[in-house]
Amino acid sequence: MSRQKPLKSSEQSIPAYSSITINGESSENIDEVVDNEVVLEFGGPWGVTAMMIGFPPLMYYLWGCLNFYGGAIVSPLNRDLWKQIIDGAYPTWHATTIYVLFVLFQLFLAYIMPGPIVQGAPVPSLKGRKLDYLCNGLTSWYATLIVSCVLHLNGWFRLSEVIDEFGHLMTAAIMTAFILTIMIYVIAVATNKQHRMSGYLMYDLFMGAPLNPRIRHVDLKMFAEVRITWVLLFFITISAAVKQYELFGYVSAPMWFMVLAHFLYTNACMKGEECIPTTWDMTYEKFGFMLIFWNLAGVPFTYCYSTLYLHISSINNNKPVEHSLGFTVFCYVLLLVGYYIWDTANSQKNRFRMIMNGTYISRYAFPQLPWGTLENPTFIKTQQGNLLLTGGWWSIARKIHYTADLIMAFSWAFITGFETVIPFFYPVFFVIVLIHRVSRDMHRCARKYGKDWEEYCKKVPYIFIPGVY
Incomplete structure (x- = not known):
């Protein structure tokens, strides 16, 4: 297997921590204290149990409303709806084989590329201790695109089959997520x-038992977050576009919009995968139902x-959805503006962090956008030695990347028009998720950095929207 050795930046790394006191704890163990602190979230055991039980039926319900009623909100007590859902989403060997082979293929690529x-x-x-992460998402992504084209063009696996098998594939994914949640929990406790x-x-099932589960050099958290989530989302969309072409002989502007949106998002995750190892998900979140199922x-x-x-x-109207030129252009512009801010903001923060940690590497994956790397950025140095970035996009808002993410999310909904509210589930749900995630992050940072965090909040007072919130 060909793998590159760890690369180091020529920049000077952060000086070693000094032994000082922060909020009654020495800086030598404050990270460990915060990391081991158990805080019951999401409504505690009852709340997470409700989420584990309730989210799969919600997914089936919303899909059923879309697939069988054109997006109309049908009573969840409607027996005909659930009969149609069962008929359209019961587990099949064919769909399960497709899903499991896809996951195993991605795992194989993560291992060898x-x-x-x-x-x-x-x-x-x-x-x-710092863990090593093999960041081969980009080569795996290109390999996946090539293999899928070969399979499709030779008729071995038509890409349109993904959208045709959507309900059955969703069931396969849900079943796999539950099985893996239990397996990983049991293995972690047993070992x-x-x-x-x-x-x-x-x-503990919901939040997870292990922090950094691995299969040799493949980190399972990063694998699930990058290699399954966004790649599968992209192929669902490309499958719908192929199906539209097969039915009508062309792909509409709104469908091209979704292909572009999901390609940009997936490609960004792959081209910037080396930035993920230093994120909160990798260092703090455990690998349980929350991350596995999601x-x-x-x-x-x-x-x-x-x-x-x-x-x-x-399909229902026997013609693709189309909008006025002005509205279509507005959606495309909104998407691209949101993407530019999101991509460059994430790049600025993570490259700054990597440079200061001595782990920065130069990569030239497409697209490399202007202002993705800051020169001589401003920052606040905490008493522990950690650095809080206050330059670039991060001088505008503390969670500017989430703001940009929401701009993109709403553009995805806008491109469908306003005939149904179901496409707005994602952006509205995303708002709720981000508000909760930010509250967790703020609590943790305040606990960890003390007065330095107060200074940072004064320097960058707004969380999402400058001048508003």
Whole structure:
């Protein structure tokens, strides 16, 4: 297997931590204290149990409303609706085989494809040790695109089959997510690899037991977050576009919009994968139902509602959805503006972090956008030695990348028009998720950085929207 050795930046890394006191804890162990602190979230054991039980039926219900009623909101007590859902989404060997082979193929690529090895942030539970991450998402992404084209063009697997089998594939994904959640939990406990356990079974299943589960050099958290979620979402959309071409001989502007939107998002995750190892998901979140279900089933099969509506509507009306030129241009502009801010903001922060940690590497994957790397950025140095970026986009708002993400999310809904509210599920749900995620992050940072965090909040007072919130 060809893999690059870890690359180091020529920039000077952060000086070693000094032993000082922050909020009553020495800086030598404040990270470990925060990392081990159990905070019951999402309504505690009862709340997460309700989410684990309730989210799959919600996914089936919204898909059923789209697929069988054109997006109309039907009573959830409608027996005909659930009969149609069962008929259209019962588990089949064919769909399960497609889904499992896709996951295994992505795992195979994650294991063998070449790419740089990047160190993550210090892991408190490992006494500050930095884990190595093989970042071969870009080569795996290109390999996936090539293989899918070969399969499609030779008639071995038509891409339009994904959208045809959507209901059955969703069931396969949901089943796989539940099975893996239980398996990984049991293995972690059996091998004494559990971390930050609450003592409540359902809560620990939801949040997860292991922090950094791996199969050799493949980190399962990063694998699920990048290689399954967004790649599958893209192929659902490209499948709908291929199906539209097969039915009507062309692909409409709104459907091209969704192909572009999901390609840009997936491609950005791949070309910037080396930035992921230092993120909160990798260093703090455990690998349980929340991340497993969401990445293997939740995201790809709910964030695609705009694509599904465009697909179903074209079949029901025997013609693709079209909008006025002005409205279509507005949606495209909104998407591209949101994407530019999102891509460059994430790039600025993560490259700054990597440069200061000595793990930055130069990559030239398409597209490399202007202002993606800051020169001489301003920042606040905490008493621990950590740096809080206050330059570039990050001088405007503390979560500017989330703002841009929401701009894109709403553009995905706008391109469908306003005949149904279901495509707006993703952006509205995303708002709720981000508000909760930000509150968790703010609490953790305030606990960790103390007065330095107060200074940072004064320097960058707004969270999402400058001058508003």
